[in-house]
Amino acid sequence: MSRDATQAPVLQVRGLDLSYDTPAGALQALRQVNLTIGKGEIVGLVGESGSGKSTLMQAILGLLPGAAKVQGGQILFQGQDLAGLSAPQMRGLLGDRISVVFQDPMTALNPVLTIGRQMIDIQHRSRISRAEKRARAIGMLERVRIPDPESRFNRYPHEFSGGMRQRVAIAMALMARPALLVADEPTTALDATLEIATIDLLRELQAEIGCAILFITHHLGVVAELCDRIDIMYAGEIVESGATAPVFRDPRHPYTQLLFACDPAQISRPMRHLPSIGGGLPDLTHLPPGCIFAPRCPRADATCRATRPADHQAGPSDLVRCHYPLAPRLEITA
């Protein structure tokens, strides 16, 4: 499914700047982040740990910790700026128009309340009887293939396996048929076979409900398998964005190229050492003056180190934040 230019996007993040107050000064966690998710589209957001994926997710959901401050930009959800909403207004959207599935199914559900109680509680907006809420919840459990949902309904989370708990979390998130589902590494804590089953289930339910999905992961294979579009994040910036298959074939940002080269799934022959990108993430309290990736970039020159790059359209990618995006693919020997 490609992006339909005539339809308004479900979510549009524009020029988002966000910083954390730390004892060492302001940590600029997100800088000029642009992200667009079309109606019914599945967008994969990839990046290494500390790249700002979780901060971006928390900003979209309005669940930022107290030390985080949005400094500028907009988070437009169906045309409404979420950054400007009050807490009660945001609560009105959460779990209804915007839902989320979190990473760790073992801790994401309340351990002392039954699954059923939690599934009834989240329908707090519906003006239907408790019996109807119960019936809806059981129906939803059936849709995510929980065996014997009637009796499982009164069970506690610790009586479910990890894969089943994640399916329960998906059932809860999709019960209100949201316009946007944020999935924060929903399969990272699961083993490989469960991962495939969970992704198949998500895809199936997505097709039925027609919601857009922001799929946060560091597993490139999952993005290639599931997502219409891919956004690559590095150190608080989205460095490349485009339709999944072309970007995988012909990445235009040096970081993307290196990231793909380091994916173990891409390596055909056994190696003694897995490839990695030299250097580490920059200190976000003292940003370099130029491109954020310049200190680790094999192609960086004086321009890269002195000035920040703008977003360009290059090759198959809609957005490449690089001074030299049109350069042909490099032979990487990382």
Add this chain to the structure above:
Amino acid sequence: MLGYLARRIVLAVAVILTVIAALFAMMRAIPGDPVRTALGPRASEAMVETYRIKMGLDQPVIVQIWRFFSTILQGDLGSDAISGVPVARIIMAQLPDTLYLVLGAMVVAVVPGVWLGVLSATKRGSLFDRVTSVLSVSVMAVPSFVIAIYLLLIFAIQLSWFPAIGAGEGLADRLHRLVLPSVALGLAWIGYIARILRASMLEVMGENHIRTARAFGLSERKIMYDYVLRIAILPTITVLGMGIGQMLSGAVFAEIVFGRPGIGKLVYDSIAARNYPIVTGTLLVTTGFFVLVNLIADLLIAFLDPRVRNVVSR
């Protein structure tokens, strides 16, 4: 759940048997001949020998232990050394007053303690939180008998709002007279409960499932009382179970300062009069009560936390 219940009850019985054994050892360890102590220095040899046989002290130790256990487990705690009245009857006559006092102290401690704990956790770092924290620690540091004396001076003598001494007659009068001693005994616990609850609330508030509840737009009130407090209250229940024991010993001061009848007063008077059967009997009854309260606390926790009852019964 049944397996869990059985284990807790076995444990409670074991604790009580251990206490009885310790009591027996303690009585043997007291220096001097118990018969000589009982009859006094001027008793004749024949009297001493008759009394020794009557008391069963001529029997082997193992028989003595058996008799000791069997009489206690039959509810016979011996007789008052002075009046000859059965100890069990004397204790049962005094027990209700102490239980009312401990119950009153619990109400004084729990109601404001939980309220302050929840509020300082939700308003973490605010002025309210900091004032509560300082007050809690200061009040905890003051011994309850000092609090008792000041309460008496201010509210009973200066302001005459409450009677100074006695347990009272009739429900209204009894409750009225229960207020000051309950406050004296429970006041320090308000801060203690508030501190513990605040800490466990903050811990639970940082857990992932609370983020999930927020992500579904549940109201802050619902999250705090249904999702956080239900888990955060568990350590507080354990502490309160233990706290009952502390309150029972604290009751000695409160009962003496406020001139109330009760177990504490009884023990105090008995120690002064060297009336050991009453002292040991009271020790047994209060231990039994303490074990029972902790059993109830454990069962309450198992009722509130499905993980506890499952893990243990599996």
